[in-house]
Amino acid sequence: MTKKYTGGKIFAALTYVFLYAPIIVLIVFSFNATKSRTIWSGFTLDWYRELFHDSLIMSSLQTTLLVSVIASLIAAVIGTFAAIGFYNMKKNWRSPLLLVNNIPVVNADIITGVSLSLLFVSAGALMGFQLGFGTLLIAHISFDIPYVILSVMPKLYQLDRNLFEAAQDLGCTWFQTVYKVIIPEIMPGIINGLLIAFTMSVDDFVISYFTAGSSVQTLSMTIYAMTRRRISPKINAISTLLFAVVLILLVIVNVREARQHKAEIKKEKMLKGTN
Amino acid sequence: MKKTFSVVICAVMLICLFSGCGGSKTTNGVVNVYNWGEYIDTDLITQFENETGIKVNYKTYESNEQMYSVLKQGGVSYDVIIPSDYMISRLIDEDMLEPLNFDNIPNYSLIDDSLKSMAYDPDNTYSVPYMWGTIGIIYDPTVVGEVDSWSALFDEKNEGNILMFDNSRDAMAIALKYLGYSMNSTDETELNEAYELLKQQKPILQGYVMDQIFDKLESGEAAIGPYYAGDYLTMHAENPNLKFCIPKEGSNVFVDAMCVLKNAENKDNAEAFINFMSGTEQSMANSEYIGYTSPNKEVEDLIDIDDFTRSVMYPDDATLAKCESYINLPQETLDYYDEMWVKLKS
Amino acid sequence: MSKNKLFSGTVGAVGGFFDRFRRQSFAYPYVLWMALFVVIPIILIGVYAFTSAQGTFTLENFSGMTDYAPVFGRSLWLAFLATVICILIGYPVALAISRADSKTQRILLMLIMLPMWINFLLRTYAWMSLLENTGLINRLLASIGVFDLINSLHAGDAGYSPITHFQLINTNGAVILGMVYNYLPFMILPIESVIVKIDPFVIEAAQDLGANSGTVFRKVILPLSLSGVISGITMVFVPAVSTFVISKLLSNGTVMLLGDLIEMQFSGAAYNPHLGSAISLIMMVIVVICMSVMSKFGEGEEQAVVM
Numbered sequence: 001m002t003k004k005y006t007g008g009k010i011f012a013a014l015t016y017v018f019l020y021a022p023i024i025v026l027i028v029f030s031f032n033a034t035k036s037r038t039i040w041s042g043f044t045l046d047w048y049r050e051l052f053h054d055s056l057i058m059s060s061l062q063t064t065l066l067v068s069v070i071a072s073l074i075a076a077v078i079g080t081f082a083a084i085g086f087y088n089m090k091k092n093w094r095s096p097l098l099l100v101n102n103i104p105v106v107n108a109d110i111i112t113g114v115s116l117s118l119l120f121v122s123a124g125a126l127m128g129f130q131l132g133f134g135t136l137l138i139a140h141i142s143f144d145i146p147y148v149i150l151s152v153m154p155k156l157y158q159l160d161r162n163l164f165e166a167a168q169d170l171g172c173t174w175f176q177t178v179y180k181v182i183i184p185e186i187m188p189g190i191i192n193g194l195l196i197a198f199t200m201s202v203d204d205f206v207i208s209y210f211t212a213g214s215s216v217q218t219l220s221m222t223i224y225a226m227t228r229r230r231i232s233p234k235i236n237a238i239s240t241l242l243f244a245v246v247l248i249l250l251v252i253v254n255v256r257e258a259r260q261h262k263a264e265i266k267k268e269k270m271l272k273g274t275n
Numbered sequence: 276m277k278k279t280f281s282v283v284i285c286a287v288m289l290i291c292l293f294s295g296c297g298g299s300k301t302t303n304g305v306v307n308v309y310n311w312g313e314y315i316d317t318d319l320i321t322q323f324e325n326e327t328g329i330k331v332n333y334k335t336y337e338s339n340e341q342m343y344s345v346l347k348q349g350g351v352s353y354d355v356i357i358p359s360d361y362m363i364s365r366l367i368d369e370d371m372l373e374p375l376n377f378d379n380i381p382n383y384s385l386i387d388d389s390l391k392s393m394a395y396d397p398d399n400t401y402s403v404p405y406m407w408g409t410i411g412i413i414y415d416p417t418v419v420g421e422v423d424s425w426s427a428l429f430d431e432k433n434e435g436n437i438l439m440f441d442n443s444r445d446a447m448a449i450a451l452k453y454l455g456y457s458m459n460s461t462d463e464t465e466l467n468e469a470y471e472l473l474k475q476q477k478p479i480l481q482g483y484v485m486d487q488i489f490d491k492l493e494s495g496e497a498a499i500g501p502y503y504a505g506d507y508l509t510m511h512a513e514n515p516n517l518k519f520c521i522p523k524e525g526s527n528v529f530v531d532a533m534c535v536l537k538n539a540e541n542k543d544n545a546e547a548f549i550n551f552m553s554g555t556e557q558s559m560a561n562s563e564y565i566g567y568t569s570p571n572k573e574v575e576d577l578i579d580i581d582d583f584t585r586s587v588m589y590p591d592d593a594t595l596a597k598c599e600s601y602i603n604l605p606q607e608t609l610d611y612y613d614e615m616w617v618k619l620k621s
Numbered sequence: 622m623s624k625n626k627l628f629s630g631t632v633g634a635v636g637g638f639f640d641r642f643r644r645q646s647f648a649y650p651y652v653l654w655m656a657l658f659v660v661i662p663i664i665l666i667g668v669y670a671f672t673s674a675q676g677t678f679t680l681e682n683f684s685g686m687t688d689y690a691p692v693f694g695r696s697l698w699l700a701f702l703a704t705v706i707c708i709l710i711g712y713p714v715a716l717a718i719s720r721a722d723s724k725t726q727r728i729l730l731m732l733i734m735l736p737m738w739i740n741f742l743l744r745t746y747a748w749m750s751l752l753e754n755t756g757l758i759n760r761l762l763a764s765i766g767v768f769d770l771i772n773s774l775h776a777g778d779a780g781y782s783p784i785t786h787f788q789l790i791n792t793n794g795a796v797i798l799g800m801v802y803n804y805l806p807f808m809i810l811p812i813e814s815v816i817v818k819i820d821p822f823v824i825e826a827a828q829d830l831g832a833n834s835g836t837v838f839r840k841v842i843l844p845l846s847l848s849g850v851i852s853g854i855t856m857v858f859v860p861a862v863s864t865f866v867i868s869k870l871l872s873n874g875t876v877m878l879l880g881d882l883i884e885m886q887f888s889g890a891a892y893n894p895h896l897g898s899a900i901s902l903i904m905m906v907i908v909v910i911c912m913s914v915m916s917k918f919g920e921g922e923e924q925a926v927v928m
Contacts, residue, residue, distance in 0.1 A: 338890060340889075340890040340891065340892075341888065341889055341890055343892060344887070344888050344889060344890065344891070344892035345888050347892050348887060348888060348892070348894070435754075435788060441874055441890070442890055443890060443891070477875070480875065481791060481873065481875075482791050482872070482873025482874055482875050483873060483874035483875065484873055484874070487873065494755050495755055496753050496754050496755045497754075613890075613891035613892070613893065614891075616890060616891050617689075617882070617885060617886075617891050618688055620874060620877045620881070620885075621688070621689055621691055621692045621877050621882070
């Protein structure tokens with residue numbers, strides 16, 4: 001193709017500007033000397049200082065990280081085993097179960113949140129517990145697992161059907177087959193699912209809003225409460241920090257992938273060379 | 276990929292531990308407080324925690340109705356709540372409050388007598404007043420001119436600059452008062468008229484807000500809106516152009532009081548909190564910070580404010596005579612309010 | 622010899638059966654979990670929708686539904702517009718990215734994903750600073766004299782009052798903008814991942830057969846990328862129809878969507894979980910209908926998630 005596609009490129013560039021302009025504005029005004037979000041009056045780091053002294057924001061950050069890490073890990077375990085189980089089922093069992101599995105993914109999250117809160121409140125009234133970290137965790141696990149399953153299933157389908165039998169013929173117990181043969185093969189799918197689940201948990205607002213109750217707050221809930229009151233550039237400061245962290249992480253991941261890719265190409269070249 | 280992942284996990288774990296080290300010196304348990312937004316001097320919370328060793332979990336709500344929804348939904352465990360007068364009588368009727376043990380609240384004696392034995396809690400069993408104040412119109416005269424009547428909120432020439440209360444009782448009260456009716460009316464014709472008026476107002480509004488009004492009036496994003504006297508003082512400090520008026524048709528005077536929820540887990544800690552906030556020094560500091568009027572009888576003389584602030588914080592008798600208090604409405608009317616509010620916003 | 626084979630065959634079959642059962646049983650804990658935390662909550666919504674506050678079976682929650690028809694209509698219409706705009710913007714961008722070399726592609730994709738990782742509340746909040754009457758866009762326009770120009774053009778009109786800003790926030794447009802901004806990456810990524818997988822030989826073959834680039838696009842690329850567009854639609858439409866944060870932040874309660882309506886019934890200003898459940902039920906039905914129409918055309922959201 002020798003065409004330049006300049007029209008498309010310009011359009012794409014404009015779209016990128018559209019995507020990043022508000023974020024840049026947020027970041028710039030997080031350093032603003034006054035509370036104004038639109039008039040620049042000077043540089044200061046005060047808002048960041050206030051941010052770190054705000055115990056509510058710090059504790060909601062801790063809650064978010066804790067819930068997301070624990071929920072995604074548990075979801076990865078349950079989800080992987082469930083995927084293996086589904087893989088071995090007959091089609092007429094598997095299809096309806098996969099359909100139910102997809103419900104949290106397809107359903108609007110306000111409905112998931114509201115339905116879970118109805119469940120927890122009714123059960124809580126009967127059994128004497130309240131909304132709190134436990135219910136929050138259960139809710140997060142519930143919407144994380146489908147993402148893990150959706151990541152692992154394709155990897156399972158790529159496996160050789162006879163891997164189970166082959167391993168057992170070679171003397172593995174059923175236990176060993178799963179842990180030493182199957183799981184390492186599907187590990188990329190599991191990791192992928194884990195990361196997606198973690199992202200969905202960290203970013204979630206609506207489901208947490210309905211299931212966290214009075215004693216815990218996630219970061220999104222705290223930010224929402226802040227937007228309902230006097231707006232402080234502390235919100236801008238949080239955005240900048242989040243942006244910086246995510247940017248660094250993505251850069252690291254991509255640099256490593258690029259390096260790996262280069263190493264693989266080198267390896268191939270070497271092998272071709274010797275052949 | 277795996278290595279990156281483990282690095283990330285380690286980093287995340289470290290952050291968890293680090294933020295956990297924020298330093299919570301709780302030795303005497305916790306107290307869960309549910310209050311209006313922008314309604315406390317946060318230094319007082321820290322002071323309370325340091326003096327008593329009780330950790331305060333502080334959450335906020337936007338309106339009495341929202342607080343009621345959250346409590347009714349269940350599954351939550353708040354100890355101290357700070358609703359308004361009419362909501363307190365509703366909660367008492369629905370048996371949702373715990374009688375207070377006033378032996379734990381000696382500072383109750385400092386409360387002004389005019390605020391005791393009020394209609395919403397006639398036997399003084401369930402509540403201790405927190406703050407009181409009035410509702411009025413806050414406006415920027417350079418944009419909307421001088422205002423002395425609720426009509427300014429319904430005037431088309433102020434289109435796009437008008438903010439309105441985002442809760443059913445305050446919004447209806449304004450409409451009812453403007454039409455010349457009582458804000459506690461249960462008459463269906465009067466209520467329907469008020470609803471129609473609000474419907475007509477909707478297209479010229481900038482929005483329905485509660486605490487978001489602070490930024491909007493301070494920055495000049497909007498020019499007129501009804502809100503509470505104390506918050507006017509806060510906004511005035513940022514934008515001296517703003518003026519406050521209690522309209523000639525009359526307005527609302529309210530009392531917010533601290534209550535303990537039935538089956539609260541930390542009743543003693545809750546009463547300790549209530550006692551702390553009622554102390555003269557604390558109530559005065561709180562009043563100075565949020566601008567509302569303290570119910571403590573010693574504060575009026577001790578508080579160090581200028582005449583302008585005093586005129587808003589302690590309105591004269593003539594102004595107060597124009598103001599009506601809310602009473603709790605019968606369930607039928609309440610259902611109508613809910614239905615009407617949802618329809619209005621739709 | 623044959624007896625041995627038969628024996629080991631049977632043992633193998635029986636063992637295989639138990640094996641299969643054991644492998645299947647991996648899924649049983651999750652099946653239980655799903656029953657408890659996915660199926661029962663939805664049944665509860667149904668139960669609440671059909672009961673009244675006193676606990677009796679009733680249809681009255683649904684009878685008043687026509688009052689909320691404007692909210693339903695508005696939500697569906699705004700979500701539809703937002704989805705269409707996402708396609709119109711997202712498709713060309715996905716096409717442009719797919720044409721870049723693989724190193725640039727990776728960077729470009731990363732730049733698309735980066736905003737997705739920032740909390741969507743913050744992304745929506747960012748637009749407030751831009752769209753407000755005293756926000757950056759209006760200030761910018763004022764400083765380059767746009768309003769002065771407009772005012773001078775209309776100076777002679779009767780009853781004309783000079784404007785100082787464009788009304789950007791608190792409009793349907795602001796809400797659509799918020800939706801597009803938040804969900805655009807969810808449209809770009811699936812489309813791009815599908816276009817990239819189109820076999821370049823197919824395109825070459827089409828060109829060899831005499832098609833110009835316009836025809837190649839219309840008859841080859843577009844049909845083959847349709848499943849990506851479908852995935853994108855499913856990932857944009859449902860959140861757009863059910864959001865309440867975007868309308869709360871960008872319209873200050875003047876534009877009420879389904880999400881706002883439901884939220885009001887559960888923890889907002891008008892507590893009525895039965896009405897809220899009824900509305901949720903109807904929303905679920907609408908979503909199911911839309912999704913099943915979509916799934917006839919494509920592979921659904923699974924494709925999008927796996928990418």
